[in-house]
Amino acid sequence: MNKDQIESLIPLLKEKNLRVTPQRIQILTTLIDMNGHPTAEDIQKRIPIISLATIYNNLKLFVELGIINELPYGNGLSRFEFSQSNHYHVICESCGKIADINYPELTEIEEMVANLTGFSVNNHNMEVYGKCQECIEKG
Amino acid sequence: MNKDQIESLIPLLKEKNLRVTPQRIQILTTLIDMNGHPTAEDIQKRIPIISLATIYNNLKLFVELGIINELPYGNGLSRFEFSQSNHYHVICESCGKIADINYPELTEIEEMVANLTGFSVNNHNMEVYGKCQECIEKG
DNA sequence: CTATTTGCAAAGCATTTGCAACAGT
DNA sequence: ACTGTTGCAAATGCTTTGCAAATAG
Numbered sequence: 214m215n216k217d218q219i220e221s222l223i224p225l226l227k228e229k230n231l232r233v234t235p236q237r238i239q240i241l242t243t244l245i246d247m248n249g250h251p252t253a254e255d256i257q258k259r260i261p262i263i264s265l266a267t268i269y270n271n272l273k274l275f276v277e278l279g280i281i282n283e284l285p286y287g288n289g290l291s292r293f294e295f296s297q298s299n300h301y302h303v304i305c306e307s308c309g310k311i312a313d314i315n316y317p318e319l320t321e322i323e324e325m326v327a328n329l330t331g332f333s334v335n336n337h338n339m340e341v342y343g344k345c346q347e348c349i350e351k352g
Numbered sequence: 353m354n355k356d357q358i359e360s361l362i363p364l365l366k367e368k369n370l371r372v373t374p375q376r377i378q379i380l381t382t383l384i385d386m387n388g389h390p391t392a393e394d395i396q397k398r399i400p401i402i403s404l405a406t407i408y409n410n411l412k413l414f415v416e417l418g419i420i421n422e423l424p425y426g427n428g429l430s431r432f433e434f435s436q437s438n439h440y441h442v443i444c445e446s447c448g449k450i451a452d453i454n455y456p457e458l459t460e461i462e463e464m465v466a467n468l469t470g471f472s473v474n475n476h477n478m479e480v481y482g483k484c485q486e487c488i489e490k491g
Numbered sequence: 492c493t494a495t496t497t498g499c500a501a502a503g504c505a506t507t508t509g510c511a512a513c514a515g516t
Numbered sequence: 517a518c519t520g521t522t523g524c525a526a527a528t529g530c531t532t533t534g535c536a537a538a539t540a541g
Contacts, residue, residue, distance in 0.1 A: 263522090266506090267522055269506060269507070271521095285424065285425065290505070319478075322478070326453055330442050331485045333482050333488055335482045337479060338478065338481070340476060342474050342475050344472045370495080371495060372540080373496065375497070376496095392530085392531085402498090403497070403499070406498065409497085
């Protein structure tokens with residue numbers, strides 16, 4: 214995801230009678246600039262002009278629109294990333310940082326689970342837990 | 353995990369100067385009786401004599417002792433289960449219910465991720481998302 | 492007898508909401 | 517103009533904590 218691609222999201226907003234406000238553009242741009250998995254607070258530190266309520270409300274909106282994903286793992290703070298398929302996450306148990314893993318998707322498990330449990334299956338996630346290099350160095 | 357096995361946990365408590373109170377026994381027994389993945393509130397509905405604070409405090413304690421696991425997925429409510437390895441979860445996106453999946457553990461991914469990311473890896477989880485039979489029937 | 496535990500009420504923290512002022516389109 | 521959006525302050529909902537009274541060992 215890069216800055217030009219934000220423009221491709223504008224029609225999506227207009228289609229639903231949602232407005233293209235400077236706050237929305239800044240939140241998406243900041244998400245790109247931080248190119249990781251920031252919390253709502255992380256984003257607000259970068260753009261303190263925008264109220265936390267607006268950041269939360271818009272993150273929630275973007276999740277509903279499918280533009281971004283919410284990652285509720287860890288210590289009660291959600292983290293956000295642009296939607297993309299085919300990747301899993303490693304989570305640092307010390308600092309909560311999340312990194313992407315490129316690993317071939319385990320597609321076969323979904324059908325397996327549907328047969329085994331009677332659930333209708335939509336998707337799946339995997340998270341690997343450990344300690345990031347920074348936290349290892351800090352002890 | 354069955355009721356007799358609760359007794360095997362008692363020495364673990366005594367070892368750490370923790371007391372075997374009726375509340376602790378009842379919370380563990382209730383977790384067994386519900387044999388699923390209840391929330392703190394679910395447990396309290398079954399044993400309303402015990403205060404929610406005590407339930408939360410003891411669940412937290414049991415997690416620290418490694419007796420149970422906390423499953424923080426979904427909408428801000430944690431669910432709890434007895435510790436056991438080699439299983440993943442299916443989660444109903446409508447009602448939040450969690451069920452176990454028996455699926456061979458994907459051990460190889462942990463080493464892969466350690467090499468790929470520089471994290472020291474401790475463990476991993478997988479959750480499959482969908483709709484449970486009950487919720488499918490309800491529409 | 493002594494240190495731990497209970498349970499109430501209050502605090503904490505991330506997130507959401509009500510509402511009046513504001514701003515896209 | 518019309519309707520969606522912002523942002524403050526207050527509310528919410530889950531979880532934790534302070535502290536006095538109760539209790540396990």
